[in-house]
Amino acid sequence: MRNSTFSPKLKSQASMLMKSKGMASLAAALLAIALGLIVGFFVMLIASPESAFNGFTTMLFGGLGRLGDVFYFATPILMTGLSVGFAFKMGLFNIGASGQYTFGMFFALYAGFMWELPPGIHWIVCILAGMVGGMLWGFIPGLLKATLNVHEVITSIMLNYIGMYLVDMFIINNAKMYVPNMTRTAYLPSSAQIPSLGVPNSNVNLSIILAIAIAIILFVVLNKTTFGYELKATGYNKHASKYAGMSDTKNTILTMIIAGGLSGLGGAFAILAPSAIAGSSMTYEPINVIAANGFNGIAVALLGSSNPIGIIFSALFISHLGRGGSLVSAFYGYKPEIIDIVIAVIIYFSAFAMLMSVAVGKLFRKRNRGEVVRGPNASLTNHVKGKNENKEA
Amino acid sequence: MDTIIYLIQNMLPVATPLLLVALGGMFSERSGVVNIALEGIMLFGAFFGCLTVYFIDGTTLNPQIILVIGMLIAALAGILYSMLLSFAAVNMKADQTISGTALNMFIPAVILLFCKMKFNSDGITNHVKFFVKEVPGLSKIPILGPLFFEKTYITVYIGIVLLVISIIIFYKTRFGLRLRACGEHPHAADSVGINVYLMRHSGVAISGFLGGIGGFFYSVGIMDGNVNGHTGVAGFGFLALAVMIFGQWKPLQIFFAALFFAFLRTLAYSVALIPFLSSLNIDQTFYKMLPYVATMLVLIFTSKKSRAPKAEGIPYDKSKR
Numbered sequence: 001m002r003n004s005t006f007s008p009k010l011k012s013q014a015s016m017l018m019k020s021k022g023m024a025s026l027a028a029a030l031l032a033i034a035l036g037l038i039v040g041f042f043v044m045l046i047a048s049p050e051s052a053f054n055g056f057t058t059m060l061f062g063g064l065g066r067l068g069d070v071f072y073f074a075t076p077i078l079m080t081g082l083s084v085g086f087a088f089k090m091g092l093f094n095i096g097a098s099g100q101y102t103f104g105m106f107f108a109l110y111a112g113f114m115w116e117l118p119p120g121i122h123w124i125v126c127i128l129a130g131m132v133g134g135m136l137w138g139f140i141p142g143l144l145k146a147t148l149n150v151h152e153v154i155t156s157i158m159l160n161y162i163g164m165y166l167v168d169m170f171i172i173n174n175a176k177m178y179v180p181n182m183t184r185t186a187y188l189p190s191s192a193q194i195p196s197l198g199v200p201n202s203n204v205n206l207s208i209i210l211a212i213a214i215a216i217i218l219f220v221v222l223n224k225t226t227f228g229y230e231l232k233a234t235g236y237n238k239h240a241s242k243y244a245g246m247s248d249t250k251n252t253i254l255t256m257i258i259a260g261g262l263s264g265l266g267g268a269f270a271i272l273a274p275s276a277i278a279g280s281s282m283t284y285e286p287i288n289v290i291a292a293n294g295f296n297g298i299a300v301a302l303l304g305s306s307n308p309i310g311i312i313f314s315a316l317f318i319s320h321l322g323r324g325g326s327l328v329s330a331f332y333g334y335k336p337e338i339i340d341i342v343i344a345v346i347i348y349f350s351a352f353a354m355l356m357s358v359a360v361g362k363l364f365r366k367r368n369r370g371e372v373v374r375g376p377n378a379s380l381t382n383h384v385k386g387k388n389e390n391k392e393a
Numbered sequence: 394m395d396t397i398i399y400l401i402q403n404m405l406p407v408a409t410p411l412l413l414v415a416l417g418g419m420f421s422e423r424s425g426v427v428n429i430a431l432e433g434i435m436l437f438g439a440f441f442g443c444l445t446v447y448f449i450d451g452t453t454l455n456p457q458i459i460l461v462i463g464m465l466i467a468a469l470a471g472i473l474y475s476m477l478l479s480f481a482a483v484n485m486k487a488d489q490t491i492s493g494t495a496l497n498m499f500i501p502a503v504i505l506l507f508c509k510m511k512f513n514s515d516g517i518t519n520h521v522k523f524f525v526k527e528v529p530g531l532s533k534i535p536i537l538g539p540l541f542f543e544k545t546y547i548t549v550y551i552g553i554v555l556l557v558i559s560i561i562i563f564y565k566t567r568f569g570l571r572l573r574a575c576g577e578h579p580h581a582a583d584s585v586g587i588n589v590y591l592m593r594h595s596g597v598a599i600s601g602f603l604g605g606i607g608g609f610f611y612s613v614g615i616m617d618g619n620v621n622g623h624t625g626v627a628g629f630g631f632l633a634l635a636v637m638i639f640g641q642w643k644p645l646q647i648f649f650a651a652l653f654f655a656f657l658r659t660l661a662y663s664v665a666l667i668p669f670l671s672s673l674n675i676d677q678t679f680y681k682m683l684p685y686v687a688t689m690l691v692l693i694f695t696s697k698k699s700r701a702p703k704a705e706g707i708p709y710d711k712s713k714r
Contacts (some may be wrong), residue, residue, distance in 0.1 A: 013483075037690065041508070047506075047510060067688070093490050095494065112558075120419070126539065140671055144692075144693060148693055148696055148697055149695040149697060150689075150692045150693055151692075153429065154631065154635055154688070154692060155692065157628070157631045158631070158635070158685045158686075158688050158689050159689075161686050162686060162689075164683055165678050166682070168678070169676060169678040208548065238576070257420070264665070295494075295498055297499075333450050335505070335509050335510060337502045337503075337505045337509070338502075339508040340501075340502030341502045341503060341506065343498070344495050344499035344502060345495070347491065347494065347495035347498065348477070348481065348495035348496065348499070349450075349494055349536060350486075350491075351481055351487040351488050351492040351495060352481055352486070352487035352492070
């Protein structure tokens with residue numbers, strides 16, 4: 001390898017780019033995705049070897065033919081992903097996105113069925129109601145964590161179950177919402193449905209645009225406001241930020257309320273969507289199962305390395321995989337659970353992919369030792385260290 | 394009196410998996426690794442245990458022998474699955490909560506995929522009668538006989554034996570002392586020549602062993618020998634974590650905490666049989682939520698003074714002193 005033929009300036013620029021934080025997390029995410037896909041391919045090989053290759057390519061590229069659906073299914077997981085990622089920034093693990101999502105969905109449904117409002121306003125009120133529902137369910141673990149030091153992971157898991165049981169009970173006992181012989185909720189009045197974007201054969205609606213706008217707002221809040229700065233500072237080092245005069249209690253509660261509100265919006269966006277059949281809407285079946293979209297949000301947040309902009313892309317990617325997966329099961333007889341396995345493997349590897357990419361970076365550095373700028377690379381290892389250390393408390 | 398006997402008979406098979414899994418969590422956390430993957434480990438053990446039972450059912454073996462064979466396979470499966478966690482947590486120094494969550498998400502998908510392909514259903518259904526009507530001889534003892542030796546599963550007795558063994562290993566052996574040292578102050582432990590990585594791997598492996606058995610016992614004692622990818626173990630792995638915290642990471646206290654939770658759950662599912670509770674006419678859903686609400690309340694009252702292992706959740710790095 002004779003790298004020295006390149007101009008030194010260009011080379012140092014390239015290595016700066018390689019070692020910047022964003023690039024490192026992108027590389028980490030791509031590495032995790034690649035490993036997840038390889039496992040998925042092997043599962044397909046075992047399940048039915050003859051159509052594995054065609055199945056795999058369909059899984060990878062099948063979603064491209066149905067972009068409307070990709071956007072539609074990306075909306076809720078984009079919101080839960082933002083919720084989990086936002087809490088991550090402060091060092092909180094919001095595993096309760098599922099319960100907040102369910103509660104938001106219920107509040108949106110309630111506003112949709114029980115309140116009579118003019119068409120232009122009704123769906124907006126329903127969305128806001130969903131947000132309030134999620135905020136409520138995020139507030140509880142936040143309050144308990146901030147005041148009584150109860151670990152948010154356990155409380156929010158318990159709240160997932162409690163919320164699911166409560167919502168199912170409320171819905172079954174409400175004659176206006178529930179159709180007993182369908183064991184599902186009725187169709188929402190059209191005034192409560194979010195306007196469709198009019199893509200043929202797809203449910204995609206205005207909410208994807210709202211969701212992307214919210215992600216951009218969150219990016220600004222995190223990077224350009226005092227609150228965002230305090231939040232990240234608390235996430236890096238709880239004790240130092242407390243010493244600097246930031247209120248840990250207030251920020252914890254506020255973060256969980258916002259995270260809950262984001263998940264609640266996800267639930268509202270999912271249930272208020274008009275379906276492709278004219279006049280009908282999405283329905284909910286109360287069968288005591290915890291909402292999967294909440295847990296998929298964890299995958300989305302990790303893949304996007306908790307960056308709101310990254311989360312937009314990772315939500316689209318996971319949704320794209322999901323569409324590919326449903327095509328694979330329709331054409332080649334593979335079961336759609338393959339996608340769940342791929343997603344779980346991606347999360348597993350993304351938990352330590354950051355470290356793997358640091359290791360790869362070190363390998364890279366050893367080759368051209370002496371010409372490398374030390375700065376950004378040191379800050380990267382510090383970042384990883386900080387992440388581990390804030391688990392201490 | 395009949396109601397009390399009924400409740401206790403039904404409580405013990407529920408308490409056993411909670412007890413074992415919480416003990417597993419204790420071994421893992423006292424060695425310094427947060428084990429949020431207990432739910433997944435349980436389900437993995439339950440799956441392989443039930444699969445084994447499915448294959449050896451129909452042979453002339455006694456149902457109780459089948460149970461023990463299933464248990465051993467479940468334990469082995471649990472150990473293997475937990476190694477994925479300890480590899481991530483100890484070798485790769487990954488975030489332990491996240492890798493645990495990934496393991497929890499992985500196994501239900503695997504079960505659904507496998508069972509849909511092989512049985513065209515959501516789970517494995519077995520028809521082996523594990524139920525013990527009465528233990529010959531012992532069931533004749535007044536009061537104690539009907540309480541502990543009638544209408545039960547041998548899982549309860551195995552659970553008690555494992556509890557005793559756990560207490561001995563934890564408090565009376567050199568290994569137990571070293572394990573606990575690694576959860577409190579790994580650097581100090583390392584400085585006197587204890588292999589922290591090995592201790593943490595062992596702690597997680599023991600949690601896999603107990604978690605796998607606990608998962609299989611959940612299938613036996615609560616699901617009648619079946620396993621299902623949709624319902625899984627209904628949050629028992631997480632409840633076990635709460636039991637462990639409530640029991641302050643100590644074996645005997647964990648035992649009583651497990652009994653307490655199991656009692657609440659049994660009560661919730663037998664409301665119709667208790668005249669007083671059924672006359673109150675409260676929606677069944679509230680009783681189903683009871684164990685989860687109780688967990689929250691217990692944590693609220695105990696978390697302020699709870700004493701978690703000091704080095705829990707922090708990857709051990711030799712170079713960081």
